[in-house]
Amino acid sequence: MKTRAITGFFFIAVLIAVVLFGPYTFVASFVLIGTACVHEFYKMVRKTDIRPLVSLGVVSSFMILVLVAATCVEIDAKLTGWYALVPVFVIYIAALFRQTSNPVQDIAYTLFGLVYAAVPFLFFMGLGFINKTYNPYLPLGFLILLWTNDTGAYLAGRSFGKRKLFERISPNKTWEGFVGGVLLAVVVALNLERYFGSLSQMEWISVAIIIGVFGTLGDLVESMLKRNVGVKDSGSILPGHGGLLDRFDGLLMAAPLVYFFLELI
Template sequence: MKTRAITGFFFIIVMLASVLLGHYTFGAFYLILTLLCLHEFYGLNIKSGIEPNRLAGFVNAAFIYGVFAFITYNNNPLAYKLSLLLTFSISGIFIAELFKISVSPFNNIAYTLIGLILVCLPFTFFHALAYVQGSFNFHFPLGFLLMLWSNDTGAYLVGRAFGRTKLFERHSPKKTWEGFIGGVVVAALVGYVLSRYFTELEWKQWMSVGIIIGCFGTLGDLVESMFKRSINIKDSGGILPGHGGLLDRFDGLLIAAPIVYTYLYFVVKP
C-alpha cells in the first residue's frame, strides 16, 4: 500500500506538470507516453505468441501523432499534405510482412494496426483537446484528467461501500453498477466545480464532459480488461510499482478522449 501511494503521488505530479509546463512539454511528453504505451501493448502480444511489427508501429504512431499535432497547432495546409504520407507508412506494415517468415502474417498485421487504433489515436485526440479553441489551453486536458481520476476514485469508493450488482462480471468481476453510477456522479460534480474556474464552457457542458468521461472511461477500462483476459495477463506491465503498467493507468482515456474531443468540436464549439 505504501509503494502504491508513493507511486501514485509522483505519477500525479508528473501528469500535472506535463499539462502545465506549456505546449512544447505537453506535446513531447504525450508523444513519449504514446510510444511507451504502444511498446507495452506490443510486448503483451509477443508474450501471447503474436509478432506485431513494432518498428513499423512506432514509426506510424510517431508520424500520426506528429502530423495531427501539427494540424491542431496551426492548421497549416502543409500539415494536411503531410498526412497523405500516411498512405505510404501504413502500407509499409503490410509490405514488411511479405519479407518475414510467419505462420500468421495477417494476425501480425492486424495487431500492429490495432495498437495504432487503440493506443496512438486516443492520445492524439487527447493532445488535440488542448487546441480545440485554436491556441493552446491546458484547461481542457487538465479538466479531462481531473474528471477521469475522480471517476475512478468515485467508482472505487462507492463500489466498495455499496456495490452489489455486477456491471460486467465476465471481463471485470469487481466492477458494480453502484460503483459505475457513483463514478459518473462524482465526475459530473467535479465538472461543475471546474466550471467555476475554467469558464470556457458553461457548467452544464463541463458536467456533460464529466458524464461522457464516466461512461466511456469505464468502457475503455472494460475493453482493456477484455484484452488482458484474452491473453491471460493480470497487469499490462510493471513500470508503475503497485499500479501495474501504463495501459492500466490510461485505459479510461482510450475511448473517452476521442469521444470528448468530438463532443467539444462538433457540439459545444467553444
C-alpha cells in the same frame, strides 16, 4: 499500498505539470506517452502465434502523433504527414518476408495497436487546441474528471458494491461503483466552470458523464484485452499500478468522444 500511493502522487503531479507548462511540453509529452502505449500494447499481445511488427508499428504511431502535435502548435508538418503514411504501408509488405504462421493476424494486431493505443491521444492533444489557441484547462479538466471517476468508482464499489457490472470481464467492478464514479465526477464538474472556465457548467457536467460512462467502458475493454492474451497488467513501468495502458485505459475511449462533443457545441 504505500508504493501505489507514492507512484500515483508523482504520476498525477507530472501530468498536471506537462499540461500547465505550455503547448510544446504538452504535445511532446503525449507524443511520447502515446508511442510508449503502442509499444506496451505490442509487448502485451506478443505470443508464439501473435507477432506484431513492433518496430514499424511504433515508428508509425510516433510519426502520426508528431504530425498531429506539429499541426496543433502550428508547425508546417506536410512533409511529416507524408512520411507518417510510409511505415503503415510498409507493414503490409514486411509481413511477406516474415516467416510466421499467421501473417494476416500479425498485420491485424499491428494496425489494431495504432488504432487502439495511439489514435485516442491524437484527440486528447486536440482538446488543448479545440479553440485554435492552447487552453490547458480542457485537457487538465478531462484528466481531473477521469481520476475523479476512478476514485468514486473505487470508493463506492468497496462501500456499497453488490451487483456485478461485467463479472465475466472484471469481477471487481459493480453497478454501484459505476454510478458512484459518475456521480463524483459530476460533483467535481459543477465546480470546474468556476475555477477553469472554458465551458459552461452544463457542458462540464456533460463531459463528466461522457468520461464516467465511456471511461468505464474503456477500462472494461482493456480488461477484456488482458484476459484474452492472459496477462494481469499491461506493463510494469508504474510500480503498484502496472503499465501506462492500465492508467490511460479510460482515456482511450473517452477522449475521442469528448473531443467530438466539444466540436459539436
